[in-house]
Structures are given as C-alpha cells and as structure tokens.
Amino acid sequence: MSLLGPANGAVVFARTTDEGRGRGITAFVVDLNQPGVTKESYSDMGTKAVARGAAHFDHVRVPAENVLGEIGQGFSQVMQGFDFSRALIGLQCVGTAQQTVDETWEYVSQREAFDRPISKNQGVSFPLAESETLLTAARLLCYQTLWLKDAGLPHTAEAAMCKWWAPKTSYDVINTCLLLHGQYGYRTEKPIEQRLRDVLGLQIGDGTAQIMKLIISRQKLGRALAP
Ligand SMILES: Cc1cc2nc3c(=O)[nH]c(=O)nc-3n(C[C@H](O)[C@H](O)[C@H](O)COP(=O)(O)OP(=O)(O)OC[C@H]3O[C@@H](n4cnc5c(N)ncnc54)[C@H](O)[C@@H]3O)c2cc1C
Numbered sequence: 001m002s003l004l005g006p007a008n009g010a011v012v013f014a015r016t017t018d019e020g021r022g023r024g025i026t027a028f029v030v031d032l033n034q035p036g037v038t039k040e041s042y043s044d045m046g047t048k049a050v051a052r053g054a055a056h057f058d059h060v061r062v063p064a065e066n067v068l069g070e071i072g073q074g075f076s077q078v079m080q081g082f083d084f085s086r087a088l089i090g091l092q093c094v095g096t097a098q099q100t101v102d103e104t105w106e107y108v109s110q111r112e113a114f115d116r117p118i119s120k121n122q123g124v125s126f127p128l129a130e131s132e133t134l135l136t137a138a139r140l141l142c143y144q145t146l147w148l149k150d151a152g153l154p155h156t157a158e159a160a161m162c163k164w165w166a167p168k169t170s171y172d173v174i175n176t177c178l179l180l181h182g183q184y185g186y187r188t189e190k191p192i193e194q195r196l197r198d199v200l201g202l203q204i205g206d207g208t209a210q211i212m213k214l215i216i217s218r219q220k221l222g223r224a225l226a227p
Helices: 074-110 122-150 156-180 192-201 209-221
Strands: 010-015 025-031 037-041 051-057
Touching: 010 074, 025 074, 025 122, 051 074, 074 122, 074 192, 122 156, 156 192, 156 209
Parallel strands: none
Antiparallel strands: 010 025, 037 051
C-alpha cells in the first residue's frame, strides 16, 4: 500500500496568476481520490512514523469553494506557518537529544572499564558536559523565538536560526552519545541510531541549513545585498 494511500486529501499550493516570486500562489484543498491524481510514496531512512511522498496532478479540476484563505496569498500564509514550525522542529530535536544525553549520563556511570565507571574519564564526561551546554543554548533560542511570536514581534531570522542550528546541534550530540555507548549504542535494539536518523531528516525537512542562512542574511542585509 502506498504510504500516501490513507490520505484522502491534501492542501496544495499552486500558482494562479503570473505575478512572479511569492505572489500569485493560492492554497487549495484537493481530493486525492479523483481521476488524474497519482500518489507516490518515498522509502526514507528515518522519521518513519510520518509518511512522505508526492502527489502528481494531470488535468485535475478543483471547485472554487476549495480555495483556502485568500486567492494569491498562499505563499505568505505558508511562510507565517514556517516561522512557527521552525522553532517547534528545533525543540523536537533538542528534546530527542536531551533524552539521549540523560540516558548517556546514566550509562557512563554504570559501565565499568578497568575497575571504575567510564564517567571518571574526562574524555567521557566532558563531551556530555558540552552537550548539556549546547542543548541549553538551543532550547533557549527556540523559547526566545516563540516568545517573540507571542509578543507579536518579528521573528523570521530567529526561527531560521532555530531550524538550522538546533537540528544540527542535536544530531552532533546524539552522535556523541552513540559513540559513548560503544558497540552497545550501534545496535538497532537501542533507540540511539533511530534518533540519529530521525534528527538527520529534520535537518532537511522544512528547509535546509543553507536556505536558513539565506533567510537570516536577507533579514540582516535586505535582498539587494544578501546572497
Ligand atoms: C524528514 C523530512 C520531512 C519533510 N517534510 C516535508 C513536508 O511536510 N512538506 C513538504 O512540502 N516537504 C517536506 N520535506 C521536503 C523538504 O522540505 C525538502 O526536501 C527540502 O526543503 C530541500 O529541498 P529539496 O529536497 O528540493 O533539495 P534541493 O532544493 O534540491 O537542495 C539540494 C541541496 O542544495 C542546497 N541548495 C539548494 N538551493 C540552494 C541555494 N540557493 N544556496 C545554497 N544551497 C542551496 C540545499 O541546501 C541542499 O543541500 C521533508 C523532507 C524531509 C527529509
């Protein structure tokens, strides 16, 4: 069965006028069980609980009452959602990494080599101390972004910072934790490798690091001077 099989509908953003760039895009609710729609599923390495795929449209008719929001405003509608979801993705990754760090402190306290817990080695405990520091900073960045949103203040650059830095930091932290578990961490019956795969995907979904840095640069420099 296609991973997109259970989906009966989709919100589709399509160009309705030729105004260029972000203008002229409209959001529609589209019935996916009608002639002309083909569903394609992707086989991804992680975040398997959420299916991904593509829907292809060939001469599909959509009634006017299926327009979502205002005609031509689809792009700005979806961009406002991104400023929110990017902070949430950051927190999702930080939470996954923090759980892994908590478990790793416990593991290195119990695991003994040469008659003493491996936590007695600076090479084991200091990377975890660094991880705690990085995750605390990433969490506060996400909270600050959500606080700005709540206060009705601009937060596009901050949301982009959350999106590139929190997933990357979380990925690096989980990688450190996996290595500190030795061979045990590499096993598929432990959740660490799955968390690594999931957080890797969240470095891509909702926009890659390069695009986030482009957004931050444009916020600081304006379009004329930014890359
Ligand atoms: C886990 C996951 C969940 C996802 N969820 C969704 C979803 O819910 N909805 C949805 O629509 N999509 C979703 N996606 C798709 C995702 O948004 C895109 O894959 C992502 O935005 C990158 O686009 P692309 O794959 O077309 O890569 P491309 O745009 O082809 O980019 C390929 C590489 O080139 C770099 N690149 C591209 N343009 C530039 C540039 N101008 N400057 C510098 N570097 C550049 C990119 O950073 C990337 O490294 C998801 C993907 C994943 C992995």
